[in-house]
Amino acid sequence: MSAGKEAILRDVAGLAGVSIKTASRVLNEDPRVAPLTRAKVLSAMSQLEYRPDPAARSLRAGRDRSVGVVVDSIGDVFVASLVSSIETLLADAGYQVLMASSHRDIDRERAIVQDFHQRRCAGVIVMPSSRDSLNDMRLGDLPVVFVDRKGDRADSQSVVVDDFELARLATQHLIDHGHQRIGILSDSRTVSTTDSRHLGYCRAMQDAGLAIDPALVRDDCPDERFVLGAVTELFALESPPTALISTNTRLSLGVVPALHLVGRTHTGFVAFGDFPMAASLTPAVTVIDHSPRRIGGIAAHTLLKRINGELATGVSEPIVVSAGLIPRGSGELPPCADASTVASRSGSGATQVFWPIDKGVEMTSAAITAEGGRR
Amino acid sequence: MSAGKEAILRDVAGLAGVSIKTASRVLNEDPRVAPLTRAKVLSAMSQLEYRPDPAARSLRAGRDRSVGVVVDSIGDVFVASLVSSIETLLADAGYQVLMASSHRDIDRERAIVQDFHQRRCAGVIVMPSSRDSLNDMRLGDLPVVFVDRKGDRADSQSVVVDDFELARLATQHLIDHGHQRIGILSDSRTVSTTDSRHLGYCRAMQDAGLAIDPALVRDDCPDERFVLGAVTELFALESPPTALISTNTRLSLGVVPALHLVGRTHTGFVAFGDFPMAASLTPAVTVIDHSPRRIGGIAAHTLLKRINGELATGVSEPIVVSAGLIPRGSGELPPCADASTVASRSGSGATQVFWPIDKGVEMTSAAITAEGGRR
DNA sequence: CTGAAAGCGCTTACAG
DNA sequence: CTGAAAGCGCTTACAG
Numbered sequence A, B: 001m002s003a004g005k006e007a008i009l010r011d012v013a014g015l016a017g018v019s020i021k022t023a024s025r026v027l028n029e030d031p032r033v034a035p036l037t038r039a040k041v042l043s044a045m046s047q048l049e050y051r052p053d054p055a056a057r058s059l060r061a062g063r064d065r066s067v068g069v070v071v072d073s074i075g076d077v078f079v080a081s082l083v084s085s086i087e088t089l090l091a092d093a094g095y096q097v098l099m100a101s102s103h104r105d106i107d108r109e110r111a112i113v114q115d116f117h118q119r120r121c122a123g124v125i126v127m128p129s130s131r132d133s134l135n136d137m138r139l140g141d142l143p144v145v146f147v148d149r150k151g152d153r154a155d156s157q158s159v160v161v162d163d164f165e166l167a168r169l170a171t172q173h174l175i176d177h178g179h180q181r182i183g184i185l186s187d188s189r190t191v192s193t194t195d196s197r198h199l200g201y202c203r204a205m206q207d208a209g210l211a212i213d214p215a216l217v218r219d220d221c222p223d224e225r226f227v228l229g230a231v232t233e234l235f236a237l238e239s240p241p242t243a244l245i246s247t248n249t250r251l252s253l254g255v256v257p258a259l260h261l262v263g264r265t266h267t268g269f270v271a272f273g274d275f276p277m278a279a280s281l282t283p284a285v286t287v288i289d290h291s292p293r294r295i296g297g298i299a300a301h302t303l304l305k306r307i308n309g310e311l312a313t314g315v316s317e318p319i320v321v322s323a324g325l326i327p328r329g330s331g332e333l334p335p336c337a338d339a340s341t342v343a344s345r346s347g348s349g350a351t352q353v354f355w356p357i358d359k360g361v362e363m364t365s366a367a368i369t370a371e372g373g374r375r
Numbered sequence C, D: 001c002t003g004a005a006a007g008c009g010c011t012t013a014c015a016g
Helices: A009-016 A020-027 A035-048 A054-061 A077-092 A106-118 A163-176 A192-207 A224-236 A249-261 A292-307 A339-345 B009-016 B020-027 B035-047 B054-061 B077-092 B106-118 B163-176 B192-207 B224-236 B249-261 B292-307 B339-345
Strands: A064-071 A096-101 A121-126 A144-147 A157-160 A182-185 A243-246 A268-272 A286-289 A324-326 B064-071 B096-101 B121-126 B144-147 B157-160 B182-185 B243-246 B268-272 B286-289 B324-326
Touching (some): A144 A292, A163 A268, A182 A192, A224 A249, B009 B035, B064 B106, B077 B292, B163 B182, B163 B192, B249 B268
Parallel strands (some): A268 A286, B144 B157
């Protein structure tokens, strides 16, 4: 019995001298078991190195101690950090994590979620490719938490940052430092998050009485490979931008090399999303700290509460995670239209001021509300 | 039947007018089914939107279409990229990915692998915390592929880079540029990969007739938070290093800010592992391109072959993935003991030469053998 | 080429 | 507090 094969519950029950059902009760921490009986069963379990079979439990019980996570791409630094904090919390709670990348393909996203449902995941955390991507799917009572982007699905919960407000803040920051011609680089505005960031940008410009030049609005950069072309074109304009905003980390990772390549490191720049080395570049990069660890942690926490039925189902407002701007240098550069001043402006790394991440200007949650200032 | 509930195989069989077993045969692509019968079953399946139950299949068949992946931490940029390529390949092959971080805790690592085995994963890919971490585990015939670090487990396969040779290359590169006092920063040498890199460093130093100063060898940096202290101490030495090597990406992400902070950006530096922005820093960072995407892809490919029985089991030499040095600036700086020359040395970002990743000096696989030059 | 039976290892009602 | 029966949805031998 204990020789080569894995022990099953029947073996445990046999050794403990109880019925299989009683052994099952101990396994499931059912309180209606006599202390002595429980002790005998537990002893048998450890003696046989018994491990329950997840497939059998899941088949019979109709639920599995696993959670499915769907993201754009796990290779993205922002996403990796997000998933890391989700995994830490869920693992601590005893859940196994199933991970899949949708590559922002809605059919793939839906197929993945369907599979997670089929696998009886206790819940799913989804970075949706669009806010209605899962709306019409029949998933029973599967708890769904959307992360980083809002999802509309009934009975779901979204955990986001205030994209509108943060984009407004980033734009305002550049305006405060004297910029008037501010370019923005993003992926498609069909992504709700991206659209909100554009709206925040527009609001700040309008509030400052600045015209929005369509030539400076580039929402045609699906990923970093498109950035160099866009940046080059921007600086080829008769009246080029003196500052740029990038609306996600991937694009930021394209903007920095592009500015270096075209010799425009004196351009004002605020990046959405912090990234490794941002503080060590020349100039150091001012970012909106989008805190993936915090967003992921809150999403995991929220899902666990849903799974445990501790959260009222029904309509729920998005949870808005606080975030803020970390000034590091690039966002505080004054306007400078003349590229000839490059060498003198971009100082050596050694003299650059270093801003630890923790010193970021934190916005309080109170300062940003769910739909803050959007209407 | 098709109203609210999910269809099961019995429903499909009923609608098609065949036995449940025949429906099962169609599902499993058993060729011994008459074409007409198969067509009827397939039609019923799509009509009912039938989806097989993974738990039931797994329970009865004894295997699941999933693969477990265990890594140090999914939040690490190197790891994220590695996992991303693994996931892409496995998803294309129809496998679901279970992902867990061991945080280099051997007990956690073993518990995770045990759970994957219990879940009947078709195979596991493991970044082992030590080469013998899984040696004594009874995992039946579970295919195991180790990635990035060698594992000793019988019947397993390791996919690695030639750490010894690459570290020798990095050190030699600095020596070629005139450095004699070369510091090395790493995590613990109990990690086999780390130890091999130290050995490669020593070999290059010895081959060049240079003394190895124990004060310049810092294997006490578990992660990036320890780097600033170590770097500060190194430069406080009476005879400080003129160049540094960091043995992994996490540490590199600490070294760059540290060098900037202490005003030593003129220090020669070669980083193990490429990272975002390496090319845009001042100076741009010379790296050993450790290609996580390629390593992950080969690991996934190898595992799939094992799963499909296309690979002879038994003793197998590690697969050594080619990698090379990408010169970008920091590794080509001449020795410079005097910090006062900093400002003139570290040029502006605008004049920095930019080396696209693809232009890296690729070493051919032939040039690096499994245990290349180690004996 | 097709089917009736048994069972994978558990948990769910239902009794006592 | 404990147990005997049934069954979750499939696939595995075993027949025909």
